[in-house]
Amino acid sequence: MTAAVTFNNVSIIFGKDPDAALKLVDQGKSRDEIGHETGMVLGVADASLTIEEGEILVLMGLSGSGKSTLLRAVNGLAPVVRGDVAVATKAGPINPYKTSAKSLRDFRMHVVSMVFQQFALLPWRTVAENVGFGLELANVPEEERSRRVAEQLELVNLTKWANRKVNELSGGMQQRVGLARAFATGAPILLMDEPFSALDPLIRTRLQDELLEFQRRLKKTILFVSHDLDEAFRIGNRIAIMEGGRIIQCGTPQEIVKNPANQYVADFVANMNPINMLTAGDVMETGIAASASETPVSGNAAPTTPLVDILDALARKPGNIGVVDNGAIIGTINAQNIIEGLTRHRRKDG
Template sequence: MTAVEFKNVDIVFGDNQQEAIPMVDAGKTREEILEKTGCVLGVAGGSIKIEEGEICVLMGLSGSGKSTLLRAVNGLNKVTRGEVLVRDGDNLVDVASCDEKTLRHMRMERVSMVFQQFALLPWRTVSENVGLGLELKGMPKAEREAIVEEKLKMVSLDQWKDKYAHELSGGMQQRVGLARAFATDADILLMDEPFSALDPLIRDHLQDELLELQRNLKKTIVFVSHDLDEALKIGSHIAIMEGGRIVQYGEPEEIVLNPANEYVAEFVAHMNPLNVLRCASLMTSVSDLRKDGDRLILDKYDAFKVTVDGKGAVQKVTFEEKEELPVITFEGDQPIDSVPDSSIVVTSPDFTMKRAIELRQATGNPVLLAENGVLVGVVGDEEIYKGILRQSSIADAAE
């Protein structure tokens, strides 16, 4: 189900909005609108749907409108025109037009926020900071403390519960902010560049922690970032913004493979493709493989040949016409070192390029891809090289 939907959202700051709106409709730039009306265009025509359990990343350069759009979800930024629909049980509430009581309920029960600068109260301990939202709700102390203890354990800070903010590192302070957001049990989390103030190693570690927490909690997260690698790593979908407008919205791989314009192409030009490109985009499909009788040839040297049954499932793989190789199925939660040397791995086309390279390195053989047990393609050295060279050519073109 849809958790958050922006429907034709315009956000304009200033007193002369009636004159500014027609200019927005005419596609005028932020600079033109400011010069003519004195109003600042925050967001123009923002329309995206975010499904429950997704991480949607709003990204763009500074001033692109990403934080402005994010803050419309909990009413911190007033919407000039359009709807911001946020799920509340079986209903979608338009926080852009609801009454104060409903908006207060949405802020207290449905939506929680994690800020870039931690926003911890220095006179409160870690526990007291995490429990602030529950305290404001009027929750009894014993019940509140039990929830705080649980959330601090979740972010590995339970031993620091009696410390103050200045006694914690930056990464630890941000984890306190995460615990505070989780403590309210809100289904929708707003995260406004929460890791950008941290050094790269801590930021990478917290990204991993967030993804691990998300696998267990399955929250809906709207995440603002100016870092494409971060967006590609954590985002289920990415909205790229420029000058207040959403110029492309889609899954990470879709944006990398098919940038909508030059602005997006410059963003993706220097990204690392290993964790973004999927095997399905790299593979040589079964229909394009050469044949040797009833067998399919997996490489250009005619060394690896596979036999499939009538349903398309892999039956046998031979190497240089004499050696039959063991065929194993590889699931996503298996460690790479569990894969036997010289085996042929059958795995999902949804796995990343990085995983394909790891499996290729571990076995020394091409990697077979199957959906529902049916062989759909192969990834070997040639396919991996093409993926790397493709990204290099995009970077060269951008330069």
Template sequence: MTVAVDFRNVDIVFGSDQAGSLALIDSGASRAEILEKTGNVLGCAGASLTVHEGEISVLMGLSGSGKSTLLRAVNRLNVVSRGQVLVKDGDKTVDVVTCDEATLRRLRQKQVAMVFQQFGLLPWRTVEENVGLGLELAGVPEAERKERVHRQLKLVNLDQWAKKYAHELSGGMQQRVGLARAFATEAPILLMDEPFSALDPLIRTKLQDELLQLQAELKKTIIFVSHDLEEALKIGSHITIMEGGRIVQTGAPEDIVLRPANDYVRDFIANVNPLSVLTAWNVMRDRRDLDHGEDGWVWLDRRKTTRFKIDEHGLVVAAERNGKPAVWVSCADVEAHPEETAQVFWANPGTSLKTVMFAMYRSQTAPVALFDDQSRFVGAIGVRDVLSAVLRR
């Protein structure tokens, strides 16, 4: 995987006593202590985070935790006090902290685009003129500019609105213009600072869906600031949780939900429904950890109600439930099957836990088997595995 942005031990201090503040950071001082002793504000401290190409990396945390500060280091809207911010620039890597002004200007025009919370549209310009602003500043000729602007407006379904002014559009539409403006630069890296938080919940959900659809096609690298964990879990490939200027945890959504690093993260996830993020993979027991009997038989559950006979290729050749022969059926077909005990449902590791639970419900709590892409048996999920994941125990 190619690295698009690499934050290495980034400290950002707002104020004039940089040396004094950095020494305090090194001694582990909190933001409040640094403020008291130096009068400076700690933006972020010791932040290390690697963002790979094509992922949506979400920075999450309470207000003032340092998310925007870190984000704005990527295009040097914030000056880094110490550390490196390495940004992929074609075949090279540029340290934004130390690069010269000309390189920075080129990065801002071609590599890194930004989408703001308050849309940041110029009211005296039409939609198309707003979308084309970055291209105009970069000196892109008019004909090419027009073509690129219209392509982007079409992408966000606003081509009919090209000649309107920002105030004639709803909030959701204005933010789509903001997205189109960022896309128009064709920059591979997008910085999004709470882009949807000024919108009402329904529009917000819709724009999140649209962003995911666009991302599936455009495959940008997106660093996205949010203070809403539901949003982070929905759109993030990785989530980084910040507290008081410091990163407290980075991981895939399910890592955060299953293994919160401290009480701060635990408080965040307290109201998250684990079913919205967990997959079969997160809760299964590996086949090696199951009870193996004779002749290739493996028990799928601790209660020993269900077992499979597995051949030397890892394929299932026979199944038994409550001592009687059973068939194995995909979870995807659960609705099509009559409720009966002589069947065992199977899923893939990527199947949602919700689907697995429904299959369990339909089979009087029988365990669910897991098969890989080649139909080999890889593990099983029993009721207890589900309960412990849902109860986070």
């Protein structure tokens, strides 16, 4: 795979004497200790991370963990005092901290687009005008701008609202305007800073579904900040968990839940609903017991099929689900297997 964004030992310090704070970072001191001794604020410490083209990587952590600060380093909006940031462009990788003002301006218009928690819409403008605002700033001709705005409004199902003022829309619809504006620029990389956290749970879930559907069609690279564990596990291909400015663990949802790097991560995911991250391969019955089952197989699934999909299939047609890999049945799943798999998971966590 190709890297879209790479952080290489990135440290971010807020304050007038970052070198003093960096010495304590190298000694492994905590954010509180650094703040007490130097008056500096540690934003991020020695973060190394690669986001691949076309993946959704979620930066996860409690408030103050550094996730939003690291996100802002992608387009040069955080005070990086050590390390390198590399962002892929058609002309080759760019470090937003080591490029000209013109290149940085073009980079922010055409390569990286941001979606904010508070929508950042212009209330005196219409929906269509808000969607096209970035294109307007980039001096895109009016005819081309209108075409691209129309495409994005159709994508997010807001075509009939194009000429309404944004304050006439619900919160969920306003956030879809924000998504359409980000998509309209054509930027391959989206930075999303807790974009759904201000919305009620039902609207948030619907927008998560829509984001995943957009991603299947558009294949953007998305760096997504969240403090919601269920949201992170639902949309992230991988998750990077941060604490006190440091990346503690990065991996798939399954890797993190099954093999937490330390007690902090284990505590963090302890209340995660395992149904949301287990797969067919995690609960299937293999070997002689599976092949000797007298219950007919009522459907097939891949080992990576989410457990929630298996539950849905069994609810519609009880029996056994065959787990197929490379054309061969390697196991079966029934309701009892699922119960036993969930019990094993809970015993392991306890």
